[in-house]
Amino acid sequence: MSGGRARPDEAGLIARFFRPLATSPGAAELLDDAATVPHAFGKELVVTTDAIVAGVHFFADDPADAVARKALRVNLSDLAAKGARPFGYLLTLALPGRWDEDWLEGFAEGLAADQEEFGVSLLGGDTVLSPAGLFVSVTAFGHAGEGQVPRRTGAAPGQRLYVTGAIGDAALGLMLRRDDRLAAHWDLRRADREALLDRYLLPEPRVALAGVVGSYATAAMDVSDGLVGDAGKLADASRVGAVIDAARIPLSPAAARATRADPAALTTALTGGDDYEILLAIDPDDADAFEAEAAGAGVRVTDIGALVEESGVRIERQGEALSFGAGSYSHF
Known part of the structure; x- marks a missing residue:
């Protein structure tokens, strides 16, 4: 006491x-x-x-x-x-x-x-x-x-797949919290290390984008269990597939530095969870307007791929598929 x-x-x-x-x-x-x-x-x-x-x-x-x-x-x-x-x-x-x-x-x-x-x-x-x-x-x-609550079920083939902010910081921050020696292994500067730890400790909900999401997204969800796995959840719910370009997935300077030094860190970044960013399906005819309004709201958005008719999620680098195992964090 x-x-x-x-x-x-x-x-x-x-x-x-x-x-x-x-x-x-x-x-x-x-x-x-x-x-x-x-x-x-x-x-x-x-x-x-x-x-x-x-x-x-x-x-x-x-x-x-x-x-x-x-x-x-x-x-x-x-x-x-x-x-x-x-x-x-x-x-x-x-x-x-x-x-x-x-x-x-x-x-x-x-x-x-x-x-x-x-x-x-x-x-x-x-x-x-x-x-x-x-x-x-x-x-x-x-x-x-009213009528502007995008479910996971509204995506369609041909639509673009967007994500807000940067992916992987929190998962890498958790690894650092568990083993601080990784900072040297990943060649991180002090500012990089602190940025990753901060993103794990304190997520940044994209509340400023809420109105834009409601106006433009045909399907949306927050990324809490890893980008790869959550993209699969959205695609499965909409009965579509997704093709994501690994080179277009937005990484912070700290995460990019870590994954350059240790390619295995990319798997953690894309599957580890705790990003609390938003994954959205956007009709291509609305893409320019969506990007402009997101910029006006002060939220970075990135086009990372497309929704397709074939089921499943494919993460590609220069045309070759990458493998990420389970693809997401699971409690059970």
């Missing part, structure tokens, strides 16, 4: 750390058992939920504010991939028996920072003790234009 203070009960914990985050009127200051969700005329309500678990999605010694922000951001990424702008979320926090008030204060500060950045409010949730260790579950809500 930090500072010798008496540990608050659940009501005191909520009042001290989480009531200040419940800025939406629908949250009722967390004094009720349920929240109300604001209605938006002509909009669709989009709901998503994801959990992160200590030892699986983050390290037990990660900063509390980063754990909170990652828990929220992975859900905001799902909303962005459905063309939805977030407005609120529910939080379930399972604390280990020896939780610490200083840690919880940092956790709440992380949520407060991202609430301000992304314009969301805590609507409610639950706090419990967990003998199995720390985990955080968030259910996030957003609004999308």
